[in-house]
Amino acid sequence: xxxYNTMTRQKEELVPITEGHIGMYCCGPxxxxxxHIGNMRTYIFMDILRRAIHHNGYTLTHVMNITDVxxxxxxxxxxxxxxxxxxxxxxxxxxxxxxxxxxxxxxxxAELNVARPELTPKxxxxxxxxxxxxxxLIANGYxxxxxxxxxxxxxxxxxxxxxxxxxLEDQIAGARVEVNLEKRHPADFALWxxxxxxxxxxxxxxWGMGFPGWHIECSVMSRKYLGDKFDIHTGGVDHIPVxxxxxxxxxEGYLGHSAVNFxxxxxxxxxxxxxxxKSLGNVYTVEELKARGYSPLHFRYLCLNAHxxxxxxxxxxxxxxxxxxxxxxxxxxxxxxxxxxVGEAALEDYKKQFFDAVDDDLNVPKxxxxxxxxxxxxxxxxxxxxxxxxxxxxxxxxxxxxxxxxDAGEIDAEVEALIEKRQAARKAKDFxxxxxxxxxxxxxxxxxxxxxxxxxWKRG
RNA sequence: GGCGCCAUAGCCAAGUGGUAAGGCAGCGGACUGCAAAUCCGCGAUUCCCCGGUCCGAAUCCGGGUGGCGCCUCCA
Numbered sequence: 043x044x045x046y047n048t049m050t051r052q053k054e055e056l057v058p059i060t061e062g063h064i065g066m067y068c069c070g071p072x073x074x075x076x077x078h079i080g081n082m083r084t085y086i087f088m089d090i091l092r093r094a095i096h097h098n099g100y101t102l103t104h105v106m107n108i109t110d111v112x113x114x115x116x117x118x119x120x121x122x123x124x125x126x127x128x129x130x131x132x133x134x135x136x137x138x139x140x141x142x143x144x145x146x147x148x149x150x151x152a153e154l155n156v157a158r159p160e161l162t163p164k165x166x167x168x169x170x171x172x173x174x175x176x177x178x179l180i181a182n183g184y185x186x187x188x189x190x191x192x193x194x195x196x197x198x199x200x201x202x203x204x205x206x207x208x209x210l211e212d213q214i215a216g217a218r219v220e221v222n223l224e225k226r227h228p229a230d231f232a233l234w235x236x237x238x239x240x241x242x243x244x245x246x247x248x249w250g251m252g253f254p255g256w257h258i259e260c261s262v263m264s265r266k267y268l269g270d271k272f273d274i275h276t277g278g279v280d281h282i283p284v285x286x287x288x289x290x291x292x293x294e295g296y297l298g299h300s301a302v303n304f305x306x307x308x309x310x311x312x313x314x315x316x317x318x319x320k321s322l323g324n325v326y327t328v329e330e331l332k333a334r335g336y337s338p339l340h341f342r343y344l345c346l347n348a349h350x351x352x353x354x355x356x357x358x359x360x361x362x363x364x365x366x367x368x369x370x371x372x373x374x375x376x377x378x379x380x381x382x383x384v385g386e387a388a389l390e391d392y393k394k395q396f397f398d399a400v401d402d403d404l405n406v407p408k409x410x411x412x413x414x415x416x417x418x419x420x421x422x423x424x425x426x427x428x429x430x431x432x433x434x435x436x437x438x439x440x441x442x443x444x445x446x447x448x449d450a451g452e453i454d455a456e457v458e459a460l461i462e463k464r465q466a467a468r469k470a471k472d473f474x475x476x477x478x479x480x481x482x483x484x485x486x487x488x489x490x491x492x493x494x495x496x497x498x499w500k501r502g
Numbered sequence: 503g504g505c506g507c508c509a510u511a512g513c514c515a516a517g518u519g520g521u522a523a524g525g526c527a528g529c530g531g532a533c534u535g536c537a538a539a540u541c542c543g544c545g546a547u548u549c550c551c552c553g554g555u556c557c558g559a560a561u562c563c564g565g566g567u568g569g570c571g572c573c574u575c576c577a
Contacts, residue, residue, distance in 0.1 A: 283505085359527090
């Protein structure tokens with residue numbers, strides 16, 4: 043399969059470092075508040091990549107960090123710890139906050155059919171390794187101490203900025219970061235911070251009590267679980283200029299060589315044409331989607347309809363379209379179940395087209411189109427059903443679950459009585475009355491369908 | 503000021519040199535007492551604009567215009 047490598051800015055054939063096996067690290071959540079649907083888009087992308095790797099016959103070790111020690115709130119060198127801020131406002135310890143939001147996150151991704159990575163290490167459980175890593179960087183001449191921490195000396199690394207192709211000198215002019223006079227260069231970043239006494243999360247270190255900088259956990263945990271060189275590193279595009287650039291600097295400064303073969307980044311989700319972010323506060327969560335009558339899989343479908351490297355503009359209109367499409371697709375797939383075989387040679391062709399699309403830098407929108415063509419253009423066949431489920435191993439849309447008939451679920455006596463009454467009116471050809479009752483039920487959120495097998499209803 | 507992405511029907515969205523996938527919405531028909539649901543049929547002579555290369559361009563090159571992102575925590 044081919045993947046777009048941000049480092050080289052082109053699609054490249056994925057050739058595993060170890061034959062038959064892929065090591066992948068994905069930047070995970072900072073667990074101090076609810077993850078929003080923009081975050082979820084990235085994890086859905088990560089999940090599709092997982093599935094494609096498996097389909098190509100590789101075994102996979104997938105690591106996703108849980109950041110349970112705060113990144114700082116304002117900028118690189120100062121500010122309040124996010125976890126601590128959240129903890130204070132909720133009167134809980136940072137550990138309680140982290141545990142709670144980790145649980146919510148895991149439940150959310152499970153509902154989105156995002157498989158849990160093999161390893162989900164926590165930053166706070168790797169403090170000794172981080173300290174050791176920082177010591178190694180200092181020993182290699184890349185770290186220096188100031189009054190408030192240990193910093194990475196970016197000027198020691200000639201190709202610093204290569205991932206984002208940023209020019210250090212050009213960046214300085216427009217930089218909005220406050221000048222820290224003790225730093226040797228404005229782009230130098232903290233590896234370890236010395237903690238003020240009121241900082242709740244702090245650990246002993248050779249430099250006194252403190253806590254890790256923002257980027258060190260990824261360098262440390264990816265190396266610990268995947269080795270000095272691994273295949274794929276993913277994350278959101280926002281991480282390209284700072285987080286991943288610094289991670290590269292750390293890993294290369296420590297190891298003396300690059301640690302990652304493929305850098306793969308997922309684009310952002312926008313809301314109503316603009317940016318969605320925690321700091322702007324215009325965020326939605328999976329919970330809110332559910333409250334509005336959409337299932338997590340409706341959202342997954344929405345994400346699958348756009349390529350991971352393109353921005354996806356989230357609107358409620360788009361959400362409606364995704365819901366309708368998803369329900370119809372599931373029904374269309376299911377309509378093939380149990381039908382006689384057609385022995386179509388065309389099936390092989392669909393199969394090839396589908397997986398070719400997936401293997402071409404995860405072109406899932408195209409693959410989805412191929413699935414639609416298949417379920418709609420051929421006569422009914424159980425073979426199509428079986429093949430659709432094979433496609434679903436990539437898509438993860440639970441297409442094997444039969445669409446609900448509507449008739450299931452609780453119904454109260456009042457509604458039941460109205461339906462009976464309407465049936466009686468219809469029988470008596472009092473259509474004015476029967477239509478009136480139908481409208482009344484509609485206002486109550488009950489939609490009726492008169493089928494050959496009698497009246498059916500569903501909530502709408 | 504620097505770096506980068508994008509621009510395809512009402513909306514979402516594939517397509518990266520060979521003559522415009524797919525979905526949603528809409529319209530027409532079937533079905534229905536009428537609807538709903540479902541099924542069948544229909545939509546871009548054209549891909550933001552202007553030039554250029556080529557037998558041939560939505561796709562490549564040059565120049566515009568417009569939108570967005572990053573350079574500050576952020577998926």
